[in-house]
Amino acid sequence: MNFLKRFYSICEDFLHRLYSGDANELLEIKPTDSLARFLLQSSHFSHTKFRVKPGALLPNRDGETSVFMVSELDEHDIWQIGYKHLSEPLGRTLYARAEVFASLVEGVGLQIEFDNTPPRHANIVGWPEEKSEQKLRALELASDARLILNPEEYP
Amino acid sequence: MNAFAISGHGMPLSLTNLGVSEDARDLQKRIADVLGDTLGERHEKIRSSLESVFDECSIDNWDGYDAQAVTVDTYLESRRFFSLLPSTIPLPEISAEPDGEIAFEWMEGRQNIFSVSIGANKLTYAGLFGMNKAHGTEYFGDELPQAILFYLRRLFA
Numbered sequence: 001m002n003f004l005k006r007f008y009s010i011c012e013d014f015l016h017r018l019y020s021g022d023a024n025e026l027l028e029i030k031p032t033d034s035l036a037r038f039l040l041q042s043s044h045f046s047h048t049k050f051r052v053k054p055g056a057l058l059p060n061r062d063g064e065t066s067v068f069m070v071s072e073l074d075e076h077d078i079w080q081i082g083y084k085h086l087s088e089p090l091g092r093t094l095y096a097r098a099e100v101f102a103s104l105v106e107g108v109g110l111q112i113e114f115d116n117t118p119p120r121h122a123n124i125v126g127w128p129e130e131k132s133e134q135k136l137r138a139l140e141l142a143s144d145a146r147l148i149l150n151p152e153e154y155p
Numbered sequence: 156m157n158a159f160a161i162s163g164h165g166m167p168l169s170l171t172n173l174g175v176s177e178d179a180r181d182l183q184k185r186i187a188d189v190l191g192d193t194l195g196e197r198h199e200k201i202r203s204s205l206e207s208v209f210d211e212c213s214i215d216n217w218d219g220y221d222a223q224a225v226t227v228d229t230y231l232e233s234r235r236f237f238s239l240l241p242s243t244i245p246l247p248e249i250s251a252e253p254d255g256e257i258a259f260e261w262m263e264g265r266q267n268i269f270s271v272s273i274g275a276n277k278l279t280y281a282g283l284f285g286m287n288k289a290h291g292t293e294y295f296g297d298e299l300p301q302a303i304l305f306y307l308r309r310l311f312a
Contacts, residue, residue, distance in 0.1 A: 040219045043208050043250035053260060054270060054281075055252045060221045086219045131254070132290035135270060135281035143265050143283060 029114050029122060031103035035067040038082035040092040045147050047154060052098040052145040054138035057124075065124035069114065070099070079150060085118055095153050098145045108140045197246060201237050204249045205230060205257070212251035223255035232295070233257040233273045239299040244307055261310055269310045271303060282306050 029035075037056060039045055044056035059065045068085075070078045079094070087094035105112055111126040127134050211217060212225040233249075236259065247259040256272040256279070269282035273295070280303060281290040293300035 038219070041211065041217060041251065043211070043248075044218070046248060049262075051262075051265070053248065053250050053258075054268075055250045055258050058253050060253050061223065062221070066220050090216070090219050092219060130292075131272065131279045132281055132292050135272065135279060136283075136288055136290040139268055139270060139281050139283050140288075143268065 029069055029102050029112050030071075031101065031106070033069050033071040033102045034099045035102055035105065035112070035122065035124070036070040036078060036081070037065065037067050037098045037100075038086050038094060039096045039098060040086060040090070040094060042093075042095055045096050045098070047096070047147075047149055050147055052142045052147050054135060054142040056098055057100075057138045057141050057145070058134060059124070059127045063125060063127050064113075065127075067112075067122050067124060069102075069120045069122055079152075081120065082150075085121075093153065094150050096147055096149045098142070098147060100141055100145045104141060104144055108137045110137060197242065198237075200246060201249070202234070205233055205237075208249055208251050208257060212255075217251070218253060220253065222251070222253040225251050225255050225257060228275065229255060229257055229273060232275070233259070236271070236273050236278070236295070236299075241304075241307075244311070261307065263310055267310060269306050278303060280306065282310065284309060 039052075039056055041056075043053070045052050057065055068081050070081070073081075078097070082094045082097060086092070102112055105124055109126070110124050112122050113125050114122040116122075127137065209225055209227075209230045212222070213227075215224045216222060217224065237247075245261065247261050250258050250260065252258050252272055256274050258270050258272045260268065260270040262268045266283050266285055269284075270280065272279040276295050278293045278295045278300060279291075280293070282288065284306075289306060291302060293302050
């Protein structure tokens with residue numbers, strides 16, 4: 001009976017996360033969730049060496065690194081998030097995205113604040129004050145990040 | 156018989172010509188031309204990369220996440236930093252950072268990376284050397300700080 005209750009709970013949570021688009025509904029980010037950082041600057045990655053550069057993940061002046069939780073989305077939907085919220089409003093090219101697991105962020109001593117505004121948006125926070133320490137954390141994140149090139153730009 | 160001793164200690168390279176014949180002088184000139192072209196190519200590549208990054212990142216919010224613009228001063232300091240690097244160090248990859256600084260990065264495998272950010276009279280660095288890590292800040296005066304040279308040599312040892 002306990003097994004069925006637990007199974008039901010997991011299914012309910014999965015369906016809720018899959019279909020929730022309500023900005024007022026907060027979702028919990030799990031360690032295995034993928035966080036995407038959309039890259040509008042070509043020097044933030046190497047498409048020949050297929051790697052993300054640490055500068056792509058450093059925080060802005062507010063101490064935040066903006067990401068989107070993209071678990072359980074297909075490629076088309078993931079790229080649409082980047083186009084809708086970044087590329088099109090700014091008129092900039094969406095070159096690629098970097099993806100890291102939430103567990104990696106926490107593994108380097110940072111935190112994830114999930115605000116779901118816009119939907120699926122979160123910030124990586126908890127960066128050290130000292131820039132050299134920030135660079136080190138960014139190096140560690142970048143070394144394990146996955147680079148996914150936008151097929152529209154790199155067919 | 157022509158004999159040459161070629162030594163290089165960063166910039167510039169020097170040639171010691173032990174031969175005095177016309178052939179020796181001609182060979183010396185040819186070697187100098189090749190080395191000069193090689194060094195010229197290095198400078199041109201980095202100059203081009205720096206210009207490209209500056210062009211794309213010299214306005215606020217160049218990354219879509221509220222990044223600060225790269226200034227002309229930072230661009231010029233970056234060129235000065237490169238001019239002080241030993242010519243034996245491989246060419247770095249160059250990128251801009253959200254605080255408007257320019258970063259030079261070298262990589263020898265995913266867990267062997269060294270990055271230096273160029274700021275106003277300041278160099279901020281961080282590196283992964285396998286299981287080892289390093290980070291710090293150095294004053295950027297007329298010479299390249301020894302700490303930077305130390306970690307570059309460590310990376311390529």
